[in-house]
Amino acid sequence: MKILVPLKRVADPDNANKVKVAGTKLETTGLEWKPNPFDEYAVETALRLTENGAATKQRQGEVVVVSFGPKEVEATLRAALATGADRAIRVDVTDDKLDGDLVARALKAIVEKEKPDLVLCGKQAVDGDSNQVGQLIAEYLGWPQATFAGSIKSEGAPGKETALVVHREVDGGTINLKVTLPAVVSVDLRIVAPTSVKSVYTADGFKYPDGVRFAALMAIMAAKKKPLVEEKIETLAADTALKIEYLGFELPAARKAGVKVKDVAELVTRLKSEAKVL
């Protein structure tokens, strides 16, 4: 199976105190970056679907990672290559020239060229929390989609997988779907639990360690030699106009200091008279 994984870098949430607003833009200089956690889960899922869990050095199929951004984004792509992805594509563009729709249209062009069996993405990026790209690609490609996957099992003969059984996380439970390939699947938090992903190569009952794998030192060194190509956004999308315009940003208002109450009686009085919740 060939899997395409779109990957976005996001500002490390631990930077929260460094974020500054400059006019209608967020000031991003000096911020630390990390891969969007849900995209990291998508990479992990793609790796699990293309390997035997007991012999992870041997890739059964191909995993291609794609990211949009300036040259520095290559560090994020190299990190994914180090954990086991085979090739990487960087679409050269800056964040302020992108929205979910343009990303989806550019990815459609990449999919048409790469012809993967599966596009696997995180359910949303933790910076904008738009939760759009996966659904839009499926629509533009006319492929079946399964969003918020909490578990995935591939079906078919090794190398000729035909469908995925996906358990979708929804309010109050899971919806179980079977999607025929090619398809678009977006993953949720629980996809990296020990038995959430089962490929046709992995033995029944096999358990992965919980979470996303670290790259081995040897693999990190080898990843520097793996292919990473650059594409231009203009060649992928005829129309690069954005549908979403950001009018402004503001930081959350500082919270007021709390007060200590002497006893329950005072608490009740204040809840009634000040908070007016009783």
Next chain:
Amino acid sequence: MLVSVPTTPATPATEALLRELPSDLYTVEPSELAEYGRDWTKVFEPKPSAVVFPRTAADVSRVLRLASQHRVAIVPSGGRTGLSGGAVARNGEIVLSLARMRAMGEVDTIGGTVRVEAGAVTEAVHQHVAPHGLTWPVDFASKGSSQVGGNISTNAGGVKVIRYGLTRQWVLGLEVALASGELLTLGGALEKDNTGLDLRQLFIGSEGTLGVITAATLKLAHLPAKLDVMLFGVADIPAVVRLFQATRKAPFTLAAYEFFTPACLARVQRHRSVRTPLAAEHGAYVLVELEGAREDELDAWFAQLFEDEIIEDGTRAQHTAQARDLWTLREGISESLSATGMPHKNDISIPVASLQPFVADLEQLLAARYQGWEICLFGHVGDGNLHVNVMKPDAMDKATFLAKTSELDQTMFPLVQKHHGSISAEHGIGLLKKPYLGFTRPPEQIALMRQMKKLLDPQGILNPGKIFDAQ
């Protein structure tokens, strides 16, 4: 709060003292007494009679003057993250907490200094100076609670000692209240001040027995531009030392060199949901942090380490969030050991060159006399600092365990002495190591320390019974 504390009834002297203080300056609330009477050592029962929270140096001076007058013992108190019982009050003392004195002054970006009050939390100081590209390079797992005054009076160590040295190196000026209540200003923002005896150094590391630090002018370092964090799996302890030698020879600035055994990793995994970054288990793990290393040099170095069979496997943080994950494996150890069991802690310092023979001796001793005990070894090997943690077997009761470990200490410390080490590398002496001070300090030195104590605190009201007994 439903915490019952066996409080020592306040003596008439203590009551007389408290009567002279405004009531919002102290508390006798049992839950507060339990909290402020102890540090991270859990072996001593806290029994303070009151906790005083001064707001200014003048308040501190007043409390000490009254304490001298009424002859009431005082335990100076910071973030209480110490591991030797230096901040424990178990004899009805008054705890003098600096927690309210946490103001931080403007950063002098030209001189690279900042004046802060003693109660400023270490991590808050880091955040205060970071926007100027500066840091106070005193760094350890408990930085979110520990306070500058405590860091200084214990001359705290930590994970960056190999790069920056101990706290002592990063203190330019000190403001101290003596037992009499007299306030001293020792040095200021001067790098150089060669004018007779450097009194400031006396108070650094004195564990609150000579005076109470009220404020300090800190020397700051530039924040490193680029840090690389990696974790190596090696075969055994000798390999840890071999890797250290290889790291020292490499063309990098070493920011940290930390080691831990699989037993520590297993405890961290039991306590927190962390994933082992390396595929297989190894005899020992080493976390290395490098400053400003060039990519091509790093690659060549890694290749050489594999070729020389110094490392078995390894990983390298791909971004800062991952670097934090790797650091969690090391910094989470102390907390995880206490959360999943009862460790008996030792903090030993050995000349790096003698580390290998010392560990061999130690392993032999443990195998011969304490077979089957779980030993969690970790430490800042780069500066010869080894944390030897013996875990209480689940079936053994606490009293038997304490007796057994005290017997172990008696047999282990002669080994430390034999290899010219120290029985307390960075945790200080406090109450916990007091019986063993003689293994590192000869009698004539302890006698000299007693004379200094007598000179500065003639009535013995400051943290009495810590480091050594009065007589």
